[in-house]
Amino acid sequence: MEIAALLKANIKHKKGSFISVLILAFIIVTTAAASFGVRENYIDAYERVQEAADLGDAGCIIAERLLTDELMEQVKSSSLVERVNVYDAIDRMGDTYINGNRDSNSWFFEEMRDGLKLVNPEYDGLEAEIPPLAPGEIYLPTGLRAKLECDIGDTVSAQFAGGVHEFTIKGFVEEPSCGAMMMGWKQVFLCREDWQALREAVAPYETDTQTSFFKIVYAFKTDKEMSDAKFIRELNLETGIVSKSVGALTKDQSTNYTGLFLNIVLYVVIGFVLVLFAIVLVVIAHGIKTETEMDFVNLGILKAQGFTSGRLTRVIMLRYVLAELIGVVLGIIASIPLERILSSVFKGITGIIPDKSIALLDAALLVIGMLALSALVVFLATRRLSKISPVRAISGGRKEIYFNSRINAPITKRGLNFSVAYRAFSSSVKRYLGILFITALLTYFAVTVNVMGAMTDSRAALEAMGAGIEDLGINYMNEEAVDHFDEFEEIVQKYTDIRVKRYTVHVYYSLNGENIITQINMYPETIPGLLKGKLPLMDNELIITEAVAGALDLKIGDKVTVEGKKLKAEYIVSGIYQTMNDAGYSMAMGIEAAKRVGSRYVGYLGMCLEDASKREAIAAELREKFGDIVEVYTFDYDEEMSGDVTIIAARAFRIVIYAFAGVFALVAVMMVCSAAFAQERTDLGICKAIGFTSGRLRAQFTLRFFIISLAGAVLGAIAGSLFSESLLNLIFGMFGLVRVYTVNTAMTYISAAAFICICVSVFAFIASRKVKRVEIRELVTE
């Protein structure tokens, strides 16, 4: 009972810190519960979609003529395989356009099949039934909707061998194997009549070297404990089906690629939440330390009346836990709409309509963890209560707060405000360690978010990580283009020099039995993203990513066997590199090396131009002269990236993180300022008595927090420069990117540090408004 009475009084008199902790807990729980909810809802929905689609544990896209009955029988009868689903598909020959937006990735046109779910027109749920398609209609995977900014009723124009075919979008379906926005293949669906008509139209152009007819083979593993990667590798070693395919994808890979962006963002958010929680713990510890100092006498009186240290600790603990509990309850409520908003952003990227449940178990674990850790911090921070002797406390026997400090600077007439403010800081640095730590943490995180932003938003960084970004691209439509190679270069060089020649083709080769996308380069010295070793300049060398090295237990210097569709050869691993292709599961070699396994030429000439502004003129001339044998692309990095959904999402994410950091800085600073203000009330009164105006005192108060925040921001920025990349490497490493390259400028650090400094200073100035209310008569002691 007495604890309840004391708790009530405690909350009433410490409502500032009570509300602060409540708000901080609210922000953390809102963010974390929403993030958990987004992830759980996505995973649940994705698993449901995968199950309904019945797509197997590994899928291969293989030319129809290569999937012989014998091969099919081999696969079906393999002890590794439980059963097989096979679908017919027709690949387009050129680009596909919707509303003028081009997509150059492979689209496999299939007959509508069972197991797919139709997304409702509001894109927030699924239709119970999927209406049959009429001739001229097409169902697209949902990931294309955001990517090509299209909607129901829009026209799809696809270039096939023999001509362009048009279809009207009837709706969007959840396609789990490669329907996500960022995946390079797409499966789209037609009615039987259209599909057969398309097949008949394309058939005359089918040759041995140029095929449009494919089979998509989905295999289900017998041993459910076996990893998908092992399953597909062993299946290939046994049957060779993957080596003959243009591409293969396991269920795990689909899962990984589909949720790639969502996972990266959510991991960063969870990291941020952990930082915020660390700040909450600092704020709580700081608050307890301050209130113990301020309430020294009262605590002594309570002890004199029979309150034990344990009881006093319980009162303080209950107050903080109660504040957190209220914050938790409100946070869980607020996380529901936030989860909906975040899910709607991610569903455009994943192509999966998430479920709408609350991640109760995760949220509960979070809450229990939070409360337990807070209770521990309160327990540790209140240990000093046991040292308060009633007699010493009541006689005002607390320790002096101020000491001589080595970092003191003299008080000067010129710069009086600054020197007095600095003295207040330097003479009680310990009091400000909390805010220093908080500022450093917030700055560190803001720097990390900037670094991440620079990484996703910077051309140089993307190139360093292996994402080839060229100003001009020439794509061969047939073999005839090979003979005109010199003429293409001559035309380009008439306008400007070629800075980087990235002449490539991407094919799937089997590496020691594992089907891996291979980047074949005419100029292997231009392959970006080398991490270790040397580039594959010789015809018996290749480089692999760390993901491949890990999966196949390979290292530099190892001999490997690469198998094309007809040929097989031995190579030496000359280096480790990274790339964004297939989420980092890839290898690369020069064209001379690739010739040994059957590749004869590169099919794509990517060029970085000295003068990129000439790209349109060059493209126009190339199209005019060679429009029938090549497709010419121009790429305006700034324009293209400004409309990219992932870039927009990354920028929005940066704004959200900054906003949260700002709110956190506000609450933490208000709390620390209030405590500092309470401690310094007498000094403020004295200063007023000797002639300082409220304005000057507020300026000093603000200046002091500015000094602290500056020191914290510098520490945070230094930590950011040292560890941000490591943190991102850790997060991105989980998804195949081994090394994150960033192109950081001074602004990466300055903007983060300035933002936090300004927030802290402004909030300190606002908190210092109480200075006006300090009356000198408070100094009177009757």
Add this chain to the structure above:
Amino acid sequence: MKKAILSAKGVCKSFAHGGGQVHVLSQVDIDLYEGDFTVIMGASGSGKSTLMYALSGMDRATAGEIIYDGEDIVKMSEKRLASLRCSDFGFIFQQMHLVSNLTLFENVVVPGYLNKEKSAAEVKARADELLEQMSISHIKSHLPSQVSGGEQQRCAIARAVINEPRLLFADEPTGALNRKNTNDVLDLLTGLNRSGQSILMVTHDLRAALRAGRILYLEDGGIIGELTLPPYDLNEEKSRETQVNAWLSSMHW
């Protein structure tokens, strides 16, 4: 005819309390003169400190006027009041109230630096001189927490007079000191007054009151008596004490 530095008429001060008003000062009239050492005495709660704070511009009177140099302190802006506290008035508190993170020397120079009329070098020289005069120059780089109460109070006096104020206010300056330190502080104040410093002191310490040339007695928020004395002389302290004691008895002290 003495010249009044500060002239207060009809000064009232009341505080809100429990939904009502507590009237601490009611219609107080008082003049403070150039070169005087005036003491206000009275029982606890009589309002003497409140009166001093109102007169010194540390707190605002609820009603009335307090004229200093032709200006009404009651109506002054906060900025003007701050300037007044810095340049024209000095203040000594019972609990010293030195800024705890500044050394004794810095506590003295800071109000000097606030005053724009003097250079930093002049302020420092004056501070050194005052600390020497207060016999604490040897501990000038100490923090308040590192020196005794008497030394702190001497520092507070030096701080109060650094800007050569026209009027020095002292609120029970010996209230927290032992006998030895009390005498030292009173000697310093007497010395300052002899050199022309006008002083208004609030005290309930008879020994402190003996130093004054004029004693005002405050009761229930109003001045009910005034005693004028010749300049203080240590040799006549006994007879002075008897006289003041008799007067205080008549005030029912």
